[in-house]
Amino acid sequence: MKKSYIMTPGPVPISNEVLIEHGRPLMHHRSPEFSKIFAEVTDKLKKFMQTTNDVFILTSSGTGAMEAAVTNTFSKGDKVLVVNAGNFGERFKKISTTFGLNVISLDYEWGQSAIPSDIKKALDENPDIKGVMIQQSETSTGILNNIESVGKIVKNYPAILIVDAISGIGASEIKVDEWGLDIVCGGSQKAISAPTGIAFISVSRKAWEMIEKSDIPKFYFSLNAAKKYADKNPPQTPWTPGISIIVAMNKALDMFFEEGREKVYERHRVNALAVQKACEKLCLEMLVSDTASRGVSVTSIKVPEGIDGKLLTKTMRIKYGVTVAGGQGKLQGLIFRIGHLGYVGIFDVLVAIAALEFALKEQGWKFELGTGTTEVQKIFFENNYMSE
Numbered sequence: 001m002k003k004s005y006i007m008t009p010g011p012v013p014i015s016n017e018v019l020i021e022h023g024r025p026l027m028h029h030r031s032p033e034f035s036k037i038f039a040e041v042t043d044k045l046k047k048f049m050q051t052t053n054d055v056f057i058l059t060s061s062g063t064g065a066m067e068a069a070v071t072n073t074f075s076k077g078d079k080v081l082v083v084n085a086g087n088f089g090e091r092f093k094k095i096s097t098t099f100g101l102n103v104i105s106l107d108y109e110w111g112q113s114a115i116p117s118d119i120k121k122a123l124d125e126n127p128d129i130k131g132v133m134i135q136q137s138e139t140s141t142g143i144l145n146n147i148e149s150v151g152k153i154v155k156n157y158p159a160i161l162i163v164d165a166i167s168g169i170g171a172s173e174i175k176v177d178e179w180g181l182d183i184v185c186g187g188s189q190k191a192i193s194a195p196t197g198i199a200f201i202s203v204s205r206k207a208w209e210m211i212e213k214s215d216i217p218k219f220y221f222s223l224n225a226a227k228k229y230a231d232k233n234p235p236q237t238p239w240t241p242g243i244s245i246i247v248a249m250n251k252a253l254d255m256f257f258e259e260g261r262e263k264v265y266e267r268h269r270v271n272a273l274a275v276q277k278a279c280e281k282l283c284l285e286m287l288v289s290d291t292a293s294r295g296v297s298v299t300s301i302k303v304p305e306g307i308d309g310k311l312l313t314k315t316m317r318i319k320y321g322v323t324v325a326g327g328q329g330k331l332q333g334l335i336f337r338i339g340h341l342g343y344v345g346i347f348d349v350l351v352a353i354a355a356l357e358f359a360l361k362e363q364g365w366k367f368e369l370g371t372g373t374t375e376v377q378k379i380f381f382e383n384n385y386m387s388e
């Protein structure tokens with residue numbers, strides 16, 4: 001017998017409560033029954049994102065929202081600044097060049113977070129920049145960018161700020177309105193802990209002004225079409241949405257608010273700390289050396305010399321049922337990543353570290369079994385994890 005544990009930075013584990021909702025008999029997307037749920041989910045997403053901006057639900061993975069952000073706001077040849085600190089920064093670059101934008105890439109070493117004053121400098125040197133794109137949490141490395149500071153900078157320029165918060169939102173704080181974020185993208189399969197296949201996107205007034213002038217072709221991801229249908233009474237989507245996923249998200253969002261925003265963030269903070277401290281006890285090195293730059297959604301761990309990284313994650317998955325992620329892009333084979341966002345509790349973290357210990361031991365890594373798991377228990381105990 002082997003149980004399965006998914007400890008990746010998306011998709012993430014899903015609660016039974018959410019799975020039951022996902023399995024409800026299908027409703028028609030123009031029925032009053034679904035319209036009610038659709039309106040509720042939209043309202044809950046606004047609360048989740050802490051915004052009064054328009055929020056649209058798109059049926060696609062998170063990348064669809066990133067594409068929608070680019071194709072709806074810009075015009076061909078527009079100059080944009082893309083903060084590139086990993087694989088998802090690269091993705092914003094690829095989307096931008098695909099649609100004919102003039103990309104200035106602000107590159108960082110993979111494992112480092114962006115320096116907000118670099119963005120200010122680039123905006124001062126290029127007053128014709130129309131948009132800035134950045135990840136909140138760069139999932140390929142595990143860093144967290146300081147979106148609050150970036151928001152305060154970009155607000156003073158004509159450029160709009162587009163934030164890919166797909167793996168960050170719901171795990172770390174992001175205040176769309178207070179921080180002045182024009183477009184923010186999220187996905188159902190990350191911290192919300194619903195099935196894969198729904199993206200969501202918030203749009204500010206400043207972004208709408210650019211949307212009106214945008215000349216890049218779009219059809220399925222047209223935000224004007226989304227708005228036209230969202231403004232109907234009751235609100236709808238232009239095309240058939242992922243109905244069951246939206247129904248599941250309704251429950252998942254309820255669970256977020258029931259647990260409470262601050263408690264959810266604290267749970268993520270302690271999960272991340274436990275993983276990092278346990279790995280350090282096992283003499284493994286973190287990719288993100290600067291602790292202040294580390295996010296709480298995923299931890300990237302360097303594959304040490306003498307260990308076969310591919311075999312390590314394969315052993316964890318095949319033999320022990322624990323799926324973790326490898327490295328992406330140029331970090332392939334050099335790191336592995338343990339996801340600890342969404343519906344992840346202390347015993348999930350304990351299982352992941354126990355499986356990691358077994359897989360390391362099988363390759364001859366020298367340590368006492370239980371070194372990592374003991375540290376996990378210690379961190380949880382010290383942080384009064386189960387106080388309520």
Ligand SMILES: *Cc1c(COP(=O)(O)O)cnc(C)c1O
Binds near residue numbers: 063139164167
């Ligand atoms: C998961 C993720 C995405 C979107 O990936 P999809 O596979 O399209 O859902 C984009 N950006 C970041 C930072 C992510 O973590």
